[in-house]
Amino acid sequence: MKKQKIKFLICGLFLFTASQTFAQGNGTAGINEATQMVTSYFEPATQLIYAIGAVVGLIGGVKVYNKFSSGDPDTSKTAASWFGACIFLIVAATILRSFFL
Template identity: 80%
Template structure:
């Protein structure tokens, strides 16, 4: 008899814990949705910041390439390609990240 009461008590605890898990799921999904909305709200300012950094890097690179070209440095084309590639990478990375996560 005592064995059956232990089984009944264990079954009751299992059912009650299942109900509490279902009740907590609603709160968890609301929290996840709120966190997702907060994170996605940062993408537009972050994208604009990356574009601004790309513009500054492009300007600095243009000045460096101009200085090398003016001084007759034979390494000018490699420097121009690397700075141009860095600017393109920043713009493409910001666009792809934004489209991937939003």
């Protein structure tokens, strides 16, 4: 009876080891596919961030023009903040794209 248990345990150990070996190949293929999917989204995401930056720039330009036309003394601070936001969006998109691709 004891030899039968040992044979059963050894058979189970080999079966477990074989299943783990087969799982390694499928995991690698899944990681490669996920990497390909993530990198395929970077180009549209970068273009979207550039478009958002353009819209933010247009809105900022209109707001700065309105402040300048009304004679508000705080115009330079507003212009600097909107310009900084646009530059940040463009630089962030470029750095993220170069970092991940």
